[in-house]
Amino acid sequence: MKKILLAALLLPGLTFAQNRFAQLGEELPTPNEYRNAAGAPGHAYYQQKADYDIEVRLDDEKQRIYGEEEITYTNNSPDQLEYLWIQLDQNMRAEDSDSKLITVEKMEDFRSIGDVARKQFKFDGGFKIEEVTTPSGKDLKYAINKTMLRIDLDTPLKDGASISFRIKWWYNINDRMKIGGRSGYEYFEEEDNYLYTIAQWFPRMCVYNDVEGWQNKQFLGRGEFALAFGDYEVAITVPSDHIVGSTGVLQNESSVLTSEQRARLKKARSSDTPVMIVTQEEAEENEKEKAEGEKTWIFKAENVRDFAFATSRKFIWDAQNQPVAGKDILCMSYYPKEGNPLWERYSTKLVAHTVKTYSKYTVDYPYPVAISVHSKWIGMEYPMICFNGGRPEADGTYSERTKYGMWGVIIHEVGHNFFPMIINSDERQWTWMDEGLNTFVQYLTEQEWERGYPSRRGPAYLIADYMRGDKDYISPIMTNSESIWQFGNNAYGKPATALNILRETIMGRELFDHAFKIYCERWAFKHPTPADFFRTMEDASAVDLDWFWRAWFFTTDHVDISLDEVNWYELNTMNPEVEMAAQKQRDEQKDEFIGDTRNRELIEETVNERDADIDDFYAKRDIYEVDALHRQDYEEFKKGLTEEELNLLNSGMQFYELKFSNIGGIPMPLILRFTFTDGTNEVIRIPAEIWRRSEHEVTKVFMFEKQVDNIRLDPFLETADTDLNNNSWPHEQQPTRFELFRQKQTMENPMQRQKRVDELNGQ
Amino acid sequence: MKTLLVIATLLTMPLVSKAHDYYFSFVEMEYNAISQRIEMTLTLTTHDFERALEEKGNAIDNIASLGDEEIARIEKYVNSHFYVTSGEEKSRLKFIGNEVSLSGTSNWYFESEPIDFQDEITIRYDLLMDVFPEQQNKVTLYHKGETFTATFTPIDKTKQIYIENKEQ
Numbered sequence: 001m002k003k004i005l006l007a008a009l010l011l012p013g014l015t016f017a018q019n020r021f022a023q024l025g026e027e028l029p030t031p032n033e034y035r036n037a038a039g040a041p042g043h044a045y046y047q048q049k050a051d052y053d054i055e056v057r058l059d060d061e062k063q064r065i066y067g068e069e070e071i072t073y074t075n076n077s078p079d080q081l082e083y084l085w086i087q088l089d090q091n092m093r094a095e096d097s098d099s100k101l102i103t104v105e106k107m108e109d110f111r112s113i114g115d116v117a118r119k120q121f122k123f124d125g126g127f128k129i130e131e132v133t134t135p136s137g138k139d140l141k142y143a144i145n146k147t148m149l150r151i152d153l154d155t156p157l158k159d160g161a162s163i164s165f166r167i168k169w170w171y172n173i174n175d176r177m178k179i180g181g182r183s184g185y186e187y188f189e190e191e192d193n194y195l196y197t198i199a200q201w202f203p204r205m206c207v208y209n210d211v212e213g214w215q216n217k218q219f220l221g222r223g224e225f226a227l228a229f230g231d232y233e234v235a236i237t238v239p240s241d242h243i244v245g246s247t248g249v250l251q252n253e254s255s256v257l258t259s260e261q262r263a264r265l266k267k268a269r270s271s272d273t274p275v276m277i278v279t280q281e282e283a284e285e286n287e288k289e290k291a292e293g294e295k296t297w298i299f300k301a302e303n304v305r306d307f308a309f310a311t312s313r314k315f316i317w318d319a320q321n322q323p324v325a326g327k328d329i330l331c332m333s334y335y336p337k338e339g340n341p342l343w344e345r346y347s348t349k350l351v352a353h354t355v356k357t358y359s360k361y362t363v364d365y366p367y368p369v370a371i372s373v374h375s376k377w378i379g380m381e382y383p384m385i386c387f388n389g390g391r392p393e394a395d396g397t398y399s400e401r402t403k404y405g406m407w408g409v410i411i412h413e414v415g416h417n418f419f420p421m422i423i424n425s426d427e428r429q430w431t432w433m434d435e436g437l438n439t440f441v442q443y444l445t446e447q448e449w450e451r452g453y454p455s456r457r458g459p460a461y462l463i464a465d466y467m468r469g470d471k472d473y474i475s476p477i478m479t480n481s482e483s484i485w486q487f488g489n490n491a492y493g494k495p496a497t498a499l500n501i502l503r504e505t506i507m508g509r510e511l512f513d514h515a516f517k518i519y520c521e522r523w524a525f526k527h528p529t530p531a532d533f534f535r536t537m538e539d540a541s542a543v544d545l546d547w548f549w550r551a552w553f554f555t556t557d558h559v560d561i562s563l564d565e566v567n568w569y570e571l572n573t574m575n576p577e578v579e580m581a582a583q584k585q586r587d588e589q590k591d592e593f594i595g596d597t598r599n600r601e602l603i604e605e606t607v608n609e610r611d612a613d614i615d616d617f618y619a620k621r622d623i624y625e626v627d628a629l630h631r632q633d634y635e636e637f638k639k640g641l642t643e644e645e646l647n648l649l650n651s652g653m654q655f656y657e658l659k660f661s662n663i664g665g666i667p668m669p670l671i672l673r674f675t676f677t678d679g680t681n682e683v684i685r686i687p688a689e690i691w692r693r694s695e696h697e698v699t700k701v702f703m704f705e706k707q708v709d710n711i712r713l714d715p716f717l718e719t720a721d722t723d724l725n726n727n728s729w730p731h732e733q734q735p736t737r738f739e740l741f742r743q744k745q746t747m748e749n750p751m752q753r754q755k756r757v758d759e760l761n762g763q
Numbered sequence: 764m765k766t767l768l769v770i771a772t773l774l775t776m777p778l779v780s781k782a783h784d785y786y787f788s789f790v791e792m793e794y795n796a797i798s799q800r801i802e803m804t805l806t807l808t809t810h811d812f813e814r815a816l817e818e819k820g821n822a823i824d825n826i827a828s829l830g831d832e833e834i835a836r837i838e839k840y841v842n843s844h845f846y847v848t849s850g851e852e853k854s855r856l857k858f859i860g861n862e863v864s865l866s867g868t869s870n871w872y873f874e875s876e877p878i879d880f881q882d883e884i885t886i887r888y889d890l891l892m893d894v895f896p897e898q899q900n901k902v903t904l905y906h907k908g909e910t911f912t913a914t915f916t917p918i919d920k921t922k923q924i925y926i927e928n929k930e931q
Contacts (some may be wrong), residue, residue, distance in 0.1 A: 104918055401809065404865045454866040465789045469912025473899055486899050488785045737791055737804040741860060741872050
């Protein structure tokens with residue numbers, strides 16, 4: 001089938017028939033007693049609680065997890081529950097998992113024997129559920145549907161009531177480097193050691209709430225987790241020479257740490273710089289041989305939505321204190337020697353900076369610890385702990401790019417403590433609510449880490465490539481996590497950019513920061529939805545943002561506003577002395593026909609020059625001469641004016657009528673920089689509401705007392721305008737990247753220039 | 764050699780990694796009617812490109828400082844995953860240079876051998892799709908005062924662009 005693409009210019013505007021400034025009505029759920037119209041939790045808001053008591057053992061020989069848990073589930077809803085749903089995320093790796101079955105394939109994916117081997121790769125993943133019982137050991141009736149387990153209750157769980165039950169299971173841990181995954185193990189062949197990052201490792205309660213009922217949408221690998229808050233007590237049994245980093249606070253230091261390690265940890269608790277708990281030398285010594293026996297590390301965590309841990313005999317461990325609102329946060333890092341020298345130098349400082357900076361923009365970090373663990377390639381977050389990439393070369397060197405990559409991933413993943421670990425949105429439904437908001441605050445945090453930090457996402461102009469043109473394979477932000485095209489740009493980049501535009505351009509920093517913080521405070525330790533966010537941002541700022549949410553979150557339109565036309569007018573003073581002289585000047589400046597110029601030079605004498613009788617009144621009169629009648633008319637005209645009107649008339653006012661068209665579809669403010677002929681300039685900002693009655697074209701008249709030399713639309717690159725070629729008067733063609741590169745190629749580089757400077761200075 | 768190939772390809776299992784959700788590249792291209800060459804800039808996630816080259820047996824030591832042999836391998840890789848067909852002709856790209864940014868992306872500049880650029884062209888753009896199943900690529904073509912865009916996915920790797928001649 002032949003696919004014909006027409007010019008992008010023809011496409012925009014067709015995707016959205018409704019007025020772009022219509023209020024969000026049908027698009028948002030009706031406010032109710034659980035979630036009110038202001039975007040806050042309603043007077044009847046509730047959420048469930050799930051407490052866990054878990055014993056888990058790591059089999060380092062077989063790379064397996066064996067676990068047994070007792071869950072106590074409290075039904076705070078007004079409903080009776082006939083059954084309970086529990087998440088079995090590891091089943092995504094089961095051999096019959098839907099995630100494998102729904103992968104789209106073509107024969108060209110099987111071109112080589114390697115391709116075939118890849119398709120046939122086997123891994124016995126998934127939870128092996130051994131028991132589901134009451135605390136006393138009586139079997140409970142249950143059913144498994146792929147990644148979900150349903151327990152059928154003999155009698156419904158009444159509102160306000162609690163139930164406890166036990167689950168026993170095991171599973172094979174995935175080799176993260178071969179199979180991939182948010183968690184798993186990395187094998188270090190050289191010394192036959194493993195580094196485990198363990199998450200989604202226990203059956204976890206689904207969320208039941210006023211929005212979804214049970215959020216039991218299958219886990220297909222992308223849309224992450226919706227989890228209830230609860231308290232955890234977890235006993236982790238690992239080889240005795242392992243160091244464990246975990247969600248929560250270690251309860252049995254004296255059983256698992258040496259006295260020296262405990263002393264160092266105590267010192268770290270009051271240090272504002274990292275203190276080594278396990279040094280690199282000690283870790284290298286530890287990883288040489290495998291000790292006999294096991295140790296059990298016990299952790300407790302309160303009011304968290306999940307629990308993860310990392311364990312290895314390779315771990316180096318450092319820690320420092322970071323006070324937040326008068327409370328001490330122990331910031332820590334766990335990493336193998338392969339992470340150095342980057343990790344010992346930066347990781348814990350980045351954790352501390354992130355916790356402090358996010359607390360400023362969102363809510364005070366509420367947990368006692370914050371941890372960054374080094375795991376090659378990935379970045380993944382859990383309450384109080386996250387796993388981060390950023391590995392130097394084997395020889396200990398690293399590129400600047402690796403350094404910034406490591407910095408960025410640590411800030412991002414530690415930042416996830418706030419979104420969604422504390423402000424607990426439903427990731428399975430809406431990726432943008434945690435990734436987008438987190439990427440936005442990540443940008444703010446990066447900029448406070450280093451001036452001019454090369455953030456990948458946040459600044460408006462960085463999203464232009466993604467948003468422009470062909471819309472075949474992009475989705476509105478308001479799309480379910482599993483159905484999104486271009487996950488990174490859609491759920492991370494675009495929402496982060498949108499918030500940045502609100503902050504810098506639409507609302508301003510003061511209004512935005514206040515409203516954003518209100519949203520975070522309202523929904524900390526609760527389950528917000530998109531409507532709660534949209535409504536709070538408006539409610540707390542008195543800025544009607546419905547048009548903005550509609551354009552940026554509900555459509556795939558882009559920003560392309562064109563400055564199409566500029567018409568220049570001058571006020572007629574009616575003063576004949578002024579106007580006649582001005583007319584004479586204009587006429588003299590007119591381009592002259594070449595024949596007239598040549599005739600003036602080459603015709604020596606015309607008839608009327610030779611014969612004085614030829615020129616009559618018309619030929620002899622000076623059309624620019626001001627006569628008495630002109631003056632009299634002007635004096636009469638002035639008598640009808642006030643002094644203010646007369647001053648205005650004589651002010652030399654210049655009028656510029658500008659015509660704009662909205663090519664991309666998203667209405668945005670008109671930010672205009674007028675540069676005058678005297679070299680000065682003035683920036684004028686017209687709110688986006690100028691488009692409210694005329695969506696496609698608007699005109700606006702600007703008055704100045706001096707002449708404009710040029711006009712630039714969006715001069716500070718703050719609206720994500722995808723085509724800068726139609727933003728200037730007079731027209732200015734922006735060079736393509738290729739042309740810019742060519743231009744740079746012909747210039748000497750800074751070092752060559754410095755060489756010439758040195759030669760000039762006689763060095 | 765075959766065994767090596769299998770092992771190398773096994774490593775291309777899709778990796779789910781949270782912080783790494785990019786899988787996007789852009790080509791900005793223009794036809795220079797004077798030189799009769801396509802001039803294009805490929806922008807992509809540097810890390811993705813390094814991984815793809817590595818897993819296809821073309822590992823590059825330092826992407827910001829390329830040797831002749833490495834440039835030849837990159838040209839070969841890019842030419843096999845991005846080409847324009849115009850009439851009977853198929854583009855052959857030559858590497859001009861690259862710029863690696865600290866934010867994680869890099870620009871790669873290419874120029875084609877002379878080619879007769881007709882009003883109906885076909886673009887094949889499946890760069891990185893053999894390594895990352897979620898890869899999506901987008902072309903922006905500036906030609907005759909118009910802008911054309913086309914998006915490519917693993918199930919839609921080839922597209923035709925018809926350039927309307929508005930001068931008639």
